[in-house]
Amino acid sequence: MKKKIIKSKKSQKEIKKSEKAILKTSVDVIIKSVIIVISAVILASIYTGIRAITGIDNKKDNASTIVTPTIQTTDAVPTATTTATVVYKIPSKYKYLFKEVKSKDDIPKIHLEEAKVLYESGKALFIDARGITEYNQSHIPGSISIMVGEAASKIPQLTDVLKDKVLVPYCHGVGCHLSDKVAYALYDAGYRKIAIYFGGWPEWTNAKMPIEEYQPPEQYKHLFKEADNEKNITEITLDEAKFLFDNMLANFLDVDYTDKFNKIHIDRAINFPIDKVDQYLPGYDNFLKQKPVVIYCHGNGGKARSVAQKLYKAGYRKVLLFIQGLKKWEQANYPVYKNPYAK
Numbered sequence: 001m002k003k004k005i006i007k008s009k010k011s012q013k014e015i016k017k018s019e020k021a022i023l024k025t026s027v028d029v030i031i032k033s034v035i036i037v038i039s040a041v042i043l044a045s046i047y048t049g050i051r052a053i054t055g056i057d058n059k060k061d062n063a064s065t066i067v068t069p070t071i072q073t074t075d076a077v078p079t080a081t082t083t084a085t086v087v088y089k090i091p092s093k094y095k096y097l098f099k100e101v102k103s104k105d106d107i108p109k110i111h112l113e114e115a116k117v118l119y120e121s122g123k124a125l126f127i128d129a130r131g132i133t134e135y136n137q138s139h140i141p142g143s144i145s146i147m148v149g150e151a152a153s154k155i156p157q158l159t160d161v162l163k164d165k166v167l168v169p170y171c172h173g174v175g176c177h178l179s180d181k182v183a184y185a186l187y188d189a190g191y192r193k194i195a196i197y198f199g200g201w202p203e204w205t206n207a208k209m210p211i212e213e214y215q216p217p218e219q220y221k222h223l224f225k226e227a228d229n230e231k232n233i234t235e236i237t238l239d240e241a242k243f244l245f246d247n248m249l250a251n252f253l254d255v256d257y258t259d260k261f262n263k264i265h266i267d268r269a270i271n272f273p274i275d276k277v278d279q280y281l282p283g284y285d286n287f288l289k290q291k292p293v294v295i296y297c298h299g300n301g302g303k304a305r306s307v308a309q310k311l312y313k314a315g316y317r318k319v320l321l322f323i324q325g326l327k328k329w330e331q332a333n334y335p336v337y338k339n340p341y342a343k
Helices: 002-054 092-098 112-121 130-139 148-162 178-188 198-205 218-224 236-245 258-263 274-290 302-313 327-329
Strands: 124-128 166-170 249-253 263-264 292-296 317-319 334-338
Touching: 092 112, 112 166, 124 178, 124 302, 148 218, 166 178, 166 198, 166 263, 218 236, 218 317, 236 327, 249 263, 249 274, 258 263, 263 327, 274 302, 292 302, 302 317, 317 334
Parallel strands: 124 166, 249 292, 292 317
Antiparallel strands: 263 334
């Protein structure tokens, strides 16, 4: 009986001893695991710090690359796409141009100096009151077309375009009242920031201010170039003459004698007789500069060539020769004027 009790006590001691051993082993494992985790964290922190300092980017391939945002400081150099905003400062003496008028009589009539201020301010909208053909040929950049006959119906359709702008109608300059009539139509429609550019298109172009020009089809571009010299003036075909005529892109000059012109001539042509060139030139200066000039006569081209050379010497370079022009025009059954009472 005593032997059994001794064995039982012995077994219990062994069990306790075994439990202590297991516990010790477990603790050792936990401690080692904690050490490993702590070591891994320390190593990771050290590695990350090295990457941050040296700028090393561990890119293995495009799929695994992580793109991090770049913070731009105030000392960074601007890129090429960065543009500075230029604020136009209106000179104090011109600030009246940007104020509302109280009546039609108060609408200012301005010239180039004021028009330039309005144009450069970006706060004005120029309105071309000339014919649509002239507008299509060339106009002040950014301007829109409103002709007198269409003003009442067109203005209400342009609310978004006209609002918050100083409206500046212009036409053919001093003596032309198309711009006045458009200005009054704008006033009647409720607009109050208006200035009439009295100097108009002639003043603007004579001052070499910016213009927007019509761009003709490629096959007709040569018709708008200046002649190289008086002996090398471009001779145009019937097709080219008709293109210029239909689009009102040139002025036609009939340079034959007045009695012949009065009998028959190309429709809308102007008589500029060969025997009166010197007499006519001063009064036709602006007319001859507006567009290319198509010169023709009633014969085989001798008079046309002679007048074209005179115009070139006088400083007019956009001259075109339409040799046998009237004959070709009539044969093609194109528009002509015939005096029904001429013999």
